[in-house]
Amino acid sequence: MDAPHAASSGHQGTAMALAPLAHVLWTRVLRYDAADPDWPDRDRFVLSAGHASILQYSMLHLTGHGLELDDLKAFRQWGSRTPGHPEVGHTRGIEVTTGPLGQGFANAVGMAMAERWLAARFGAELFDHHTFVIAGDGDLAEGLSHEAASLAGHQGLDKLVVVYDDNHVSIDGPTELSLSDDAATRFRGYGWNVDEIGEVAEDLDALEAALLRAKANTGAPTIIILRSHIGFPSPSLTDSPKAHGLAFDEDTIREAKEVMGLPDEAFHVPDDVLTYYRSAGERGRSEREEWEKRLAAFDGERACLDCCLDAEGLPGWEKALPSFGLDEAMATRQASGKVLQALIETVPGLVGGGADLTGNTGTAIADAGVMSADEPAGRQIFFGVREHGMAAIMNGMALHGGLLPVGGTFLVFSDYARGAVRLSALSGAKVIYSFTHDSVGVGEDGPTH
Template structure:
């Protein structure tokens, strides 16, 4: 690499750093340290590896990028602006302001190029696992030799805090078991948390931990500013097809700040005007100017626009060839991506007569699911090691696993949090319609993921069984009492608690047709009578919400 390129690379990197510093200072709020530390990594990833089209952020075969350490949002916003997404310099200046396109933490649907809402640490890692699972499933179903129409990677940046969270264990453990070779996490090992050096609370040997998960691990040491080392590690991670990859890099939070580098103060507060001037001096940057973007930086980084258009154009040609060679599969692929429900999907859903009862609503749900599952081939899901109890198996014999990614049953293991968050990742990825199941009481282990799914308006379906104190002999630890009220308090989630088997059938109809938010079916273990609908209102009225079951006489 010549000196001119070295200079341009550094100019681009320092532009990312200074935009983050200036925007956070302008807002008088934010987290400057990580954007300053990870700017070289972001630059290498977005200019040399990531496949995306800034003019069409929803292009299907793009690589997915998740900023799990969402507090470092200005890192992502700066790169999105510089590479030509629909973000202006004014949007950067409006960081953390009301109704801006650059909120304090990344929000799906607000900022072009943001793949998921992050902030609660660990959530993005679990989302990324779901995205990689969806990619693996679709690739296994639709790709044919010479016609690889599903071929992309999922990258995630994560922090010390992400890996401290138990959520990261659930996600990494499952990803390693499934052998998700197109999942790459980059761990920012900066040794700093809000309260000080991470030695206070975190002494894990992360490399050994991930090796035990059956991940491919690279430890770059103190090379966060070495562009060649970063690029080499990313290349090796992409070459590893059998295992997910972890790249560890020892960065310096607040890099370049003479008084804040490697301190807790660099983490979550603006540097201050004087410290920014001193830091810009270290970078060789105009000290008293704000939001400086050199023209040659825009010229360099906005090459991503033409590069992205070409990538999508080539994929469109590839898909056109695929359609000619495999017309039926192409139609199925397009239907899966659209998410549109096939006509007649519910034609086989059973009707239950009063003599069919009593029947537990979880059992009725299992019958309903089996009746329509084949009509919606992109429906996939499972439970947190409770499928026999929750009645959520589509096919009784096989599970999604390494080497058999076409299977729709997912064995999530006893990982309720990861199950629900990964389902969000699958929904965000597209091409699959996920559902998740466990006992209703264990929603307490998954609530953060359920809340974020509702915030993002994701059409995830939750099948929660063993409702009410009627689970009896399992005792109070398994008896949901406050869960229904607390979950109904979450905005944009639809919670349906069917009173009999026919209401279950219509509850599933409501869940499948709802496209802009999650739906939760709350089902009983105990058998319930089936109402005689010749004497009572039709169960179809459930689709309207509350209804009068039996009208007064006279």
């Protein structure tokens, strides 16, 4: 509450309601080492409901990721390390850039695909982690969530865990104004494991039990449907749309702190609380050190592993590039397809596919295996007619590390993917787009294509 109040803007309502969930995640469930937030085998956490960024920033401060109280006091200010929505590369401990709803959800699907690919390629002793997501009503209302959830279920991504914050409130008012979906039925239709845990948003043990059940589940991704109350425990704004995006005034903050037994003091963190969380932030250090020993002893294809983690090619990869004469008549999509095929052996983390247009866009890869639950290390990806999902999932793959994804579709259909393409640029995600059929020279399909 204090940070949005200081900024005169922000979204504290969701952060307040989900503070117990965040506590359980960071102190009991997530596998991480705050001293080394880039450890490749850490669990990933994605706040798809990026407007609740103050929740994630608070946890990063408490667990010792390098954010200080002064950073929280500079929330949403120009040049601060705590921008209004999480930005990867800008704030230590942030995995992906979120804010446009649905993007983080789809990024997480890509992260889970990357983890499974690396485990299949280099062994579970080096890659064995989960991806956890907090998503809200807005995330699931976006069409992107359908594209990503459908593919995740088809792929059987059982190390993907989504907590759906079902708080029944939108900016315009109750979600009943525009939403009457049955989320449980919807996700069962995708082939997900669905865990409806109901009104337990303040029950730490129940939250932990649900998360551990999800981790133990095999064969399908899990969505945990949690009924929360935005703005809780504010006496005046619990379950109110005003709790979403209006910074609480001093009286409202004082009332809520009184309910929680907190002093009327801004940015107050008791020493014993900070000590407890800092200890939690160090909990994964021994696991990370043991992992580093396993990495040092790895007797597999170490050069390939290093190239994957760096999204680079093996030494001399450029020599594999084909050359084309100026007098050769060849469509650019055919030339790029030949380049992709030539690099598949020398760029170990290169994977590719298209939105049901692999052959048309030069993103078909011969003899590389099809990525699936049965062949998780396959390098050909069939995204289906899901342009937006393809782009956002590729962002997740790239930002997870280990894969260099290529995705293709007709240039005109890049409009469908534009939200994720924009975030590719904002995130610095190392992805490759093959947008083809960009000329009147291939205009037989007419102006729609």
